[in-house]
Amino acid sequence: MAIPHSIGKYTVIKALGAGGFGAVYLAEDPKLNAKVAIKVFSINDVELAQQATSSSSDVGRVLHDRFLSEAKILRQLSINANIVDVYDFGEMDDGTPYFVMPYLERSLVDEIGKDVLTSKALEDLPANEHPRKLPVQRVVQILKQVLAGLAEVHDAKLIHRDIKPANILFNARGMAQLCDFGIVKSPDSIHSQSGVAIGSRNYMSPEQRESAKHVTTRSDVYSVGVLAYRMVTGTLPVGPCDDPIVYSPEIGEPLNTLILDALNQQPNQRPADAGELLRRLTAAVKQLEVNKTEYNDTTYTAVGEAPQPIREELRPLEEKIQHLLLEHGEIPENQMTPLKMMASGLTLTEPELFLLMDAVEKRLASQLRPIRHFFGLVDDALIQQKGKLSDFSVEHLLQTGKQAGITEEKLSSLIAKRQSLYIEQRSKSIKKPRKIVLLVLGILLVIGGWWVANRQQTVVEDKAQVVEDTLDAVEEAPETPEVITQQLEEIVMPATPTYPQIALIAIPGGYFQMGSAQDETTEMPLHPVTIKPFQLAITEVTWNQYQFCIDAGDCSANIRDEGWGRGDKPVINVSWYDVQTYITWLNKQSGQHYRLPSEAEWEYAARAGSASQYSWGDAIGRNQANCDGCGSRWDDRQPAPVASFAANTFGLFDMHGNVWEWVQDCWNDNYQGAPNDGSAWESGVCHRRVLRGGSWHNVARYLRSSHRTADGQSNTYFNFGFRLAHDL
Missing domain, CATH: 1.10.246 (Serum Albumin; Chain A, Domain 1)
Incomplete structure (x- = not known):
């Protein structure tokens, strides 16, 4: 297939690779010089195409539909930070479909080298491509991220079927992301059950090598086991092989056993799915206390070719963005309007402006990291000392900043700016x-x-x-x-407070229709629910409120703010279990009986008397919430401080967007048999708990009042938070 000059609005740079049913090209947006990867449908191997589908008639149509399915699957699953996103979708002039993804230059192959099975193959490889093993901390970090993404796949009743190092990419933040869903299988799919062993043989389970008909979620678990073995040992588990602990004694018996269980030849002897494997991995790590020295996500920042220069006429805008980032660590809210005006004068759309901002931010990542970390320290000190830093605090901050390579002059300027900003925000709080x-x-x-x-x-x-x-x-x-x-x-x-005060609002009892009759099946059936009066926190629990528990030693201090600051932003990276620990501590300290709301209570409060998609209507509107495409300064960038947007009729802030909120209920695929009295549904898949409300990282449809999802009780993500409820 000849390399096209352009695909849609994108200029093709080169071919990145091709498989039996598609080709991938490196391209760029000519307006921003932003690189993307474009996957284009093509049948490159007719014989394999015929073998790969059970359809004897229109093989091209079957594979065409499968290609479209891959795009839809990626879009559906892109809510998860560990699954590659889809930016755009379209058709070429001849009707050939394509979809656009971020161009991620680095894969796991770059860290562990290439797989070899013979000494001759090893001799032929350049030294930098030789297979190598990773430190146990890095192995654990990668496995957690891969399993978090794969659990989302399995929860969607899908099987990936091609887990391997080349299909694990790393974004600019160093986070692992699953890609290549072109051979993903649905259990009830007809055309994917041809009997041909589809996938990468070195990582296939025995049953997958025998026939594609036999694959289950346990087949993916086996592939992850091979991946883990490969990272720990530097070799593939081919034929009679030693336990991984022989190669790396530091992994300990719990992790060794877990890898061997995943590699069990009998499918029913392996963990059932990625969610179970992730839970067992978390337990094994706790036993080893590996998490005490776990690698920071920034340790493995992507390293690739230098970014392409921005178009010359965009240079002033680029320099303005760069100046603001280096001066403030982020783009100040009061600078967004001037930036949008500059962008408009250059015929840039708002999404293109944000893309440019992201490109500049990535280019400055190494310079911004110490500045943002320092700002976080300054902000924490300002909050603790109510805006008046002691001489000791200033001296400590200066010493810390110097160790990060920032000059004393720059540090003094940064402290003064943050203190001025703190006072300004405090003053505004009296007027707004x-x-x-x-x-x-x-x-x-x-x-x-x-x-x-x-x-x-x-x-x-x-x-x-x-x-x-x-x-x-x-x-x-x-x-x-x-x-x-x-x-x-x-x-x-x-x-001398020892616990935070939680501002609650009394939610009046009532009756409402829960769920949806026309959206997702997980929201069906639409059913009546009666709610008793209760109280709900007006905001999500903030870092300030959560810090009390950390300081008391009851909540783990090993919780990241991702460099976005703390204060009155919602606490993130908390699991359902973390929330239960916090509630137990808070109830003991306060003598109250806080709890998580039930799913029904949450939806009733979010609707606040409405029957529309959102509490304010059926359209997301502009600047009503924080999400990907909501029109706020925080969109798809980071959580906003709580109560940054208008409250709903009940007086509750951020029920739509900002962070996902844990509720008490176990997960069930639909509402058949759900309680109708507003109580939590404490049966079903209880190792997974329900999350509501969507987040800053999600598109608008995930913010709908009726939308629901779930995750493992022990899982944490950068967009998971919670709010508290209380009985009247």
Whole structure:
């Protein structure tokens, strides 16, 4: 197949590779010089094509449909950070379909070398391509990420069938992502059951080598076992072979046993699926305490060819973005409008502006990393010391920054900017609703103003009036904003707080239709549910609120903010088990009985009396929430500070987007047999728990009030958080 000059709006640079049923090209967006990978449908091996499908009639149509299915599968699964995304989809002039993915230059092959089975093959390889093993910490890190992505595949009732090093790519943040879903199998698929052993033989299970008809999720588990063995030992488990612990004693018996179980020749003796394998891996790592020295994701930052130069007329915009990033660590909110105006004058669309910002950010990654880390330290100190840094703190920050290679002059400037920003935000909080409302709600929580059950029907109206009166009083007060804020905080918080105050709103009881009659099958059937009055936190639990538990030693300190800052942003990277630990600690400290909301309570509160897709209507709109395409400054970049957007009718913030929120319920594929009294569904697949609301990283459809998903109880991700409920 001749290399096309262009595909859609993209200029083709070169062919990256081809398989039996498709070709992949390196291309670029001519407007931004941003590189992408484009997969184009083509039948390159007619004999293999005929063998690979059970259809005896129109082989081309069957494989064409399978290609389209791959694009749909990738788009469906791209909610998971460990599965490669699909940017675009289209057809060439002759009707040939293609889809566009990020161009990820580095695969696992670059870390572990190529597979060889003979000494002659080894001699023929350049030294830098020789097979090699990885440190156990790195093996664990990669396995966790691969299994997190594969668990999403298995949960969708799909089987990957081609897990191998070349199909594990790394993005600019060093995160592993599964790719190549062209031979993925659905258990009920007719055309994928030809009997031909499809996949990469070195990583196939015995049953997959025998026939494609026999593959199950346990076949993928076997492939992951081969992958783990290969990373630990530097060799493939071919024929009689030693246990992996012989090659790497440091892996310990738990991990050794786990790898051998995954490699069991009998499918029913292996872990059932990726989710079970991930849970067992987590348990094995805890036994080894490997996580104490686990590699940071930035250790293996992608290294590839230098980025292509930006188009000359875009240079001023690029330089402006670069200056803002190096000066502030991120693009300040008040600079987004000027940037959009500059972009508009250069005929750049808003998505193209964000793509350019991402490109500049990736190019500056090594310079931004220490700056962002330093900002996080400064912000934490400012929060703890209420904006007034002690001399000791400043000196400590300067020393820390110097160790990161930042000059003292630059450090002093950065501290001054962050302190100025902190004071500015505090001052604004007196004039604008977001932070002051949180303080006011905290006061009302303490005095019990919204805890009176017999006022449930008028709670929304009363609440609005109380907040309005309080805000008026604050704005008319003669004291400076900083003094008022400090006084309010002293009212809300005890002199030496040992646990956070959680601002709750009373949610009136009622009746609603839960689920959807026309969207996803997991949301069906639409069914009536009665909700008893209860209380729900007005925001997701923040880092500030979670830090109390970390400081007390009850919650793990090994929790990452991904360099996005803490403060009043929602806590992330927490598992369902982490949440239960936090609730147990908080209840013990406060004497209260906090809990997670049930799935029904959550949807009832999110709808806030509406029957539309979102609480404000059927369209996502602009700047209503934080998601991929919501029109906010945080879209698909990072979580926003809680309460950055308007509250719903019940007074709840961020029920749509920002971070996924754990609820109490076990996972069930649909609502057949679900409770109708608003209680949590505590039966079903209880090693997986329900998540609601979508996140900053997801497109709008995942933010719908009825949308639901689930993940393993012990799994953590950079967009998983929670909010608390309380009984009246």
